[in-house]
Amino acid sequence: MKIIHVVYSLEMGGAEILVAQLCRLQREHGHDVSVIAYSNLGTLGEQLVAEGFSVLVLGEAAFAKTFLRFIKAFRRLRPNVVHCHNPAPTLQAAIPARLTGTRSVLSTRHSLVAPPYNPSEERAFNFVTRFCNWVVGICDATCENLKRIPGAHRDKIVRIYNGVDPVPPTPAESCPAKSGFTLLFVGRLAPIKDLSTLIRAVAIAVQRVPDLHLWVVGHGAERDHLDSLVSELGIRENVTFWGERLDVAGFFRTADLYCMSSVSEGLPMSLLQAMSVGVPAIVTDVGGMAEVVKNSNAGLATPVGDPEAMAGAILQLASDPDRRHALAENAREAYQQNFTLERMDASYIELYSRPS
Structure with missing residues (x-):
């Protein structure tokens, strides 16, 4: 053909x-x-x-x-x-x-x-x-x-x-160094992704989990604004901007949670990549990503533009490793069956x- x-x-x-x-x-x-x-x-x-x-x-x-x-x-x-x-x-x-x-x-x-x-x-x-x-x-x-x-x-x-192809095996030396509980976002730094909400959620959650970290992998027009917001909120030590990377496998295999705070979203590749290696997700309650996370019981969905609710979801899963493990298994199974x-x-x- x-x-x-x-x-x-x-x-x-x-x-x-x-x-x-x-x-x-x-x-x-x-x-x-x-x-x-x-x-x-x-x-x-x-x-x-x-x-x-x-x-x-x-x-x-x-x-x-x-x-x-x-x-x-x-x-x-x-x-x-x-x-x-x-x-x-x-x-x-x-x-x-x-x-x-x-x-x-x-x-x-x-x-x-x-x-x-x-x-x-x-x-x-x-x-x-x-x-x-x-x-x-x-x-x-x-x-x-x-x-x-x-x-x-x-x-x-x-x-x-x-x-999507599953995230490939990654040698430990190729993975980014991690300390504490780590959140991951991979994608464009664009207004529709509303990363301000995720960053504000981190600023709230870090008050109870001081070793909380957010990795942002990607580039876009919002980079300078988001960088300024991180400084304004006083969480410079908790947020790392990695820029655009082709070698994202190590990030997925190292992170504890995958997070997206988009105001509108279809079914992002990055979410399915996270599911392929059993990383639970916290997403906003929109579109295909919420549809998949809810139907698969692979994470939590929070209202759009609500950093307090997203912070609550982060704290809930950060404090409950058994729940995270169950969500991780659901994510892997759903990926294999459907994605x-x-x-x-x-x-x-x-x-x-x-x-x-």
Whole structure:
């Protein structure tokens, strides 16, 4: 099967990591897999090129020019499947794929797609998905949100849970040095992640657990603001910003809890990575991450924007190793049953061949 994944770029991010892992597994299973990126190659794109994948970067341009570039690319490559990831790639590539005879055209929405909706964007997306066989939501919450949008093609919407490679074994010398009870966040430092709430929760909890530490792995526009907040709260010794790292395995294998305080979230790769090695989670009660944590009994969910509640959850689990152990076992079991990369890939391969 000849599969083309269409993305905005291959910079480091949850959806982009998923696409890169899916490419590798699909090629391993004998498929001819390539990627088209609209904007730029990015860190993950460079990795894929080094691994021998064909990655075509179109370059940003006016819509009409981009449309014609996709027509030309699909005529030349003749894919069986065009798999678009998120709205912009779908708007750009779905119609050219159908016009050039692609048998199966899919769009995956990797976010929560929570209201309030962007009316013009969603109207355009709903129009373009007439040319798609299927629209995939990455959790039940995403699918329900998609179905509520006026004009949605509800009969095309299906759920495929995200999957991810398990965190690999890591030599002890490659793991970061740890002292005390350690929380971990891995992801973009963006406003939607609301890391201010997590940092404020740490400032509250550290009053009862002085050796509490938070590791923040990632980069983004909020870094300076968050750094200033840490200083303002007087917890400089308790928070470490590690920047963007490709070698995150040691962090997952060392941390005691995984924490996310997002105001909106689909089903983040980092949460599934934590579950793969049995790290319990504390998350805000939104989207797919809360759905998964609650259904799997793999951690606790707290209200959005409530540092006191998050601090209470941290203290509750920090003081109860037996509870943490039970949550850890639940996390591992849920990952193996529902969130492996192999299970996700098998679901997509079946969908590529399913008549719409």
